[in-house]
Amino acid sequence: xxxxxxxxxxxxxxxxxxxxxxxxxxxxxWLPSSSASATGENALVAMHGMDHSAEAESTTPYVPQFFKxxxxxxxxxxxxMIIPADDKPGAKEAKVANxxxxxxFSAREFEPSLQREWMDGLALLNRESQKxxxxxxxxxxxxxxxxxxSDMSLPERDPGAHHEGYSFFRLVKNMTVExxxxxxxxxxxxxxxxxxxxxxxxxxxxxxxxxN
Numbered sequence: 001x002x003x004x005x006x007x008x009x010x011x012x013x014x015x016x017x018x019x020x021x022x023x024x025x026x027x028x029x030w031l032p033s034s035s036a037s038a039t040g041e042n043a044l045v046a047m048h049g050m051d052h053s054a055e056a057e058s059t060t061p062y063v064p065q066f067f068k069x070x071x072x073x074x075x076x077x078x079x080x081m082i083i084p085a086d087d088k089p090g091a092k093e094a095k096v097a098n099x100x101x102x103x104x105f106s107a108r109e110f111e112p113s114l115q116r117e118w119m120d121g122l123a124l125l126n127r128e129s130q131k132x133x134x135x136x137x138x139x140x141x142x143x144x145x146x147x148x149x150s151d152m153s154l155p156e157r158d159p160g161a162h163h164e165g166y167s168f169f170r171l172v173k174n175m176t177v178e179x180x181x182x183x184x185x186x187x188x189x190x191x192x193x194x195x196x197x198x199x200x201x202x203x204x205x206x207x208x209x210x211x212n
């Protein structure tokens with residue numbers, strides 16, 4: 001059920017971002033581009049106004065559009081905790097914080113409550129960290145961050161538990177997953193998704209017993 005919700009959320013945000021010129025340019029840099037070009041019946045259908053060519057892909061470092069510097073660093077930490085790198089890249093390498101920042105920035109047009117959810121959630125996170133460790137979440141140690149996030153996520157593992165920050169944890173987790181698995185790294189490097197390619201001809205079944 002959670003996977004379905006995440007896919008729905010990703011499709012909703014991607015569709016709404018595509019409604020603006022700035023959003024389409026962000027998506028052109030964000031979404032995986034086709035690894036092959038095609039014409040005629042095999043041509044890939046692209047969103048109007050999106051250029052996936054190599055020349056169009058931005059090499060300029062991303063500048064946060066919504067979150068201030070400290071909050072953006074906290075966002076980067078959170079996404080990395082949700083999907084850490086192991087033998088494959090994680091949310092940090094996929095730059096998922098960029099995706100979330102741009103979606104929340106764009107939310108002023110289509111879902112302004114999302115901006116308030118993030119600001120209230122980050123404020124709660126820092127209050128809890130200050131109460132427990134005497135420092136903001138960003139300044140806490142790795143072990144302290146894990147402890148706090150584990151407490152916030154407890155209702156996920158124990159339906160009878162309650163934590164004021166659980167809804168924010170769910171928001172962070174869902175948007176991190178959405179961003180990661182729509183990114184080039186998440187789709188291609190991690191999932192080895194081949195859907196952006198096409199086959200010039202279908203070879204048919206290759207089992208010997210099915211050959212004429």
